[in-house]
Amino acid sequence: MINILSILTIGFSVISALILIVAYVFFLKTVNRSWHAILSCLGVMLSFAALQLGHLSHFLNGTDVVMNPAYRFCLFIAPAMFFFFGRATFLPEKPLHPLLLLHFTPILFNFFLRYEIAIPIIFMVGMGYCFSLAYLLFGLRAQRKRFNIEMSFFLLFCVIAILVLFLGISIPYIDHHYFYVFYTNSIGISLILVTAALIVFPELLQQLVEVSQLNYSASTLKDMDVKPYVEKLEQLMSQAKLYQNEKLNLGMTAEAVGLSPHQLSELVNREFAMNFSRYIREQRVKAAKAILVNEPSSSVLSISLEVGFNTQSNFYAAFKEITGVSPGAYRKSLSK
Numbered sequence: 001m002i003n004i005l006s007i008l009t010i011g012f013s014v015i016s017a018l019i020l021i022v023a024y025v026f027f028l029k030t031v032n033r034s035w036h037a038i039l040s041c042l043g044v045m046l047s048f049a050a051l052q053l054g055h056l057s058h059f060l061n062g063t064d065v066v067m068n069p070a071y072r073f074c075l076f077i078a079p080a081m082f083f084f085f086g087r088a089t090f091l092p093e094k095p096l097h098p099l100l101l102l103h104f105t106p107i108l109f110n111f112f113l114r115y116e117i118a119i120p121i122i123f124m125v126g127m128g129y130c131f132s133l134a135y136l137l138f139g140l141r142a143q144r145k146r147f148n149i150e151m152s153f154f155l156l157f158c159v160i161a162i163l164v165l166f167l168g169i170s171i172p173y174i175d176h177h178y179f180y181v182f183y184t185n186s187i188g189i190s191l192i193l194v195t196a197a198l199i200v201f202p203e204l205l206q207q208l209v210e211v212s213q214l215n216y217s218a219s220t221l222k223d224m225d226v227k228p229y230v231e232k233l234e235q236l237m238s239q240a241k242l243y244q245n246e247k248l249n250l251g252m253t254a255e256a257v258g259l260s261p262h263q264l265s266e267l268v269n270r271e272f273a274m275n276f277s278r279y280i281r282e283q284r285v286k287a288a289k290a291i292l293v294n295e296p297s298s299s300v301l302s303i304s305l306e307v308g309f310n311t312q313s314n315f316y317a318a319f320k321e322i323t324g325v326s327p328g329a330y331r332k333s334l335s336k
Helices: 002-027 035-061 069-090 098-112 115-138 147-169 176-200 204-216 227-238 250-257 261-272 276-294 300-306 312-323 327-335
Strands: none
Touching (some): 002 176, 035 069, 035 176, 069 115, 115 147, 227 250, 227 261, 250 276, 276 312, 276 327, 300 327
């Protein structure tokens, strides 16, 4: 039974890894997608997929894959890829330096150390990267309204990393089958957490990147009089009704205001205490509330399209997120 569940987990992991690669490369347009960010994303996900396929060989054929140098290579390169992906995502302005290549040196353990020594070391390195990322995110707590919920995902990653570390340390003393079962399901749970986080908080990565840039990058508004830009932004929303454009994004708005995208992102976060996406949603919901009051015969669908939402479901979700009630319930409250 355990083997069957592990095999199903492997199938889910491989498919999820490929889907996350496609989503990151082609659809997450608001995050850093430099060449090293894309390569590190490919490295992390393909390493996980390759490790899971190695575990599949064990469950189907009884292969002790930890003795396979190719399996250990994927095991050893995954932490470095994770480090570079986190760095490229949350600190995109940090320049690459040749000394960063030292993060790949644990791969040499695959050739010069016995696996009983090398595997515990690489798991310790991986756990260190997990905690360094958690510490980086912990530094953003003052600017994140949903910090506790979001941080819980990363704390679970750290818990998994600790458990896997103890498993890696004990590998010389336990049946390798138990290692494969636990590690297979640990990878599967990690990918479930990633998928769940992106489903529950579809803008999570973008928001964390924005806040990370504000916290750890030099201010782009230093010595600038931001008042004219704030007034220009508010004018574009209240008079030009820029929010009505369903394809509106940070770059388009920044160009209209006369700032760079990074400057506008910092301006909105600093002056309105929210990220750009939330700011646009609030402008659209504010306009929708006015229409619900002044045009009681207008349908909810027509209102959602008029204020810039591309689907009625997105309108419902945003309206309830901001007001706490659905558009229909809000309209009924007005009639009473």
